[in-house]
Each structure stands twice: as C-alpha cells, then as structure tokens.
Amino acid sequence: MKEILSFKQAASKSLTEEQLRQVEEVEALGCNDPYSFLQLKEMFEDESVDNFICCDGDKIVGFATSKCNKRYYDGCIYIINLVVLPEYRKCGVATQLMEVMTKFYLKKCADLYITLDVTKTNIPAVKLYQKLGFTVPDFATKNKGDDEMVMSQPLTNLAKNIENLKKIKVRNSCTK
C-alpha cells in the first residue's frame, strides 16, 4: 500500500547500512557517473556535509547532499548531489528536498548564495533549477568547460521562490 512521502534531514552517521544501500541504488539509477557505495557512505558520515532524504515508508526514494563551503565561489551553500528514483520523478520530490534544505540553511547561513554545477544537456535538472529561480552568474561562465554550468541565487530568493511554487505538491496520484 502506498504511503505518504516524508522528507527530513539525515544526521551524520544516522543511516543504517541498508539505508546506505538504498541511497546507492537511487544514485546508480540517477547518474551516469555515480558515486560508489564507499563514497556515499563517506559523504553521509562527513559532519561537514548536510544530507536530506525522501522516504516512501521505509524506502529512500530521493536524496540531496550539500555543504556550506567558504572556499567555493567566495563562500556559498554548494549542492553536491540531488537524485530521485526514476519512478518517483515529476511528482515534486526534488522540489520538496530543496525546500527542506533551504529551511535548514535559513537558520544557519541565510545571507549566503546557494550554488550548484549542472550538465547543460541534463534538461530535467536544468529545468528544475530554472523553475526554482537559479541563473548562471556572470563570474562562473569563464571558468567552466562546455558541458557544465554553474547556477546560483541568494538563499533567501530560493526560499521565496519555493513558497511561490508551493502549489507543486507531491501528488499521491503519481504512478510507481
């Protein structure tokens, strides 16, 4: 029976081996060049990385990882990874993961920009970030190769944009 999706921050070292295997599966199904199990385990156990997960009951169906990094782009919140299981896509899961992440950082570092790298040809991701209000900053274009682009915006703008998009709900009618 279908359960309601839940979204939360996953504290460092809080995921079991089984849950990390689920993260690995989400990653493998979402990325051309996926992080290995050990890399993901390190990421989820690194206290400087913040992890956010979406669960359908006990099953992890999406996750995001990010960090506040003073060395990236003169100090920003950097999104390392955002992946959703294929059968849960286009239901608002990524948008809601971004919302949980945004609320978390608003309490810690509301004055920062939130920044990411995306492959230009990754249309779902580019469209998602554009919809959330990310744009390509002038400073970023000259440092990047042809395939990748940097997108960024102030965290407070993202929070407002997500509020404006609140009508996007995780729809219970999504097929899986």
Ligand SMILES: CC(C)(COP(=O)(O)OP(=O)(O)OC[C@H]1O[C@@H](n2cnc3c(N)ncnc32)[C@H](O)[C@@H]1OP(=O)(O)O)[C@@H](O)C(=O)NCCC(=O)NCCS
């Ligand atoms: C990119 C990704 C995370 C989006 O997750 P998602 O849960 O499907 O995203 P959402 O449902 O929140 O989508 C929000 C908006 O993003 C855009 N979008 C998402 N998927 C899209 C697609 N396949 N085609 C076009 N636009 C898309 C739409 O504007 C959508 O709004 P709408 O549903 O009102 O049209 C998901 O496709 C994924 O896991 N891809 C593989 C991993 C990846 O590329 N991650 C990004 C790394 S930078």
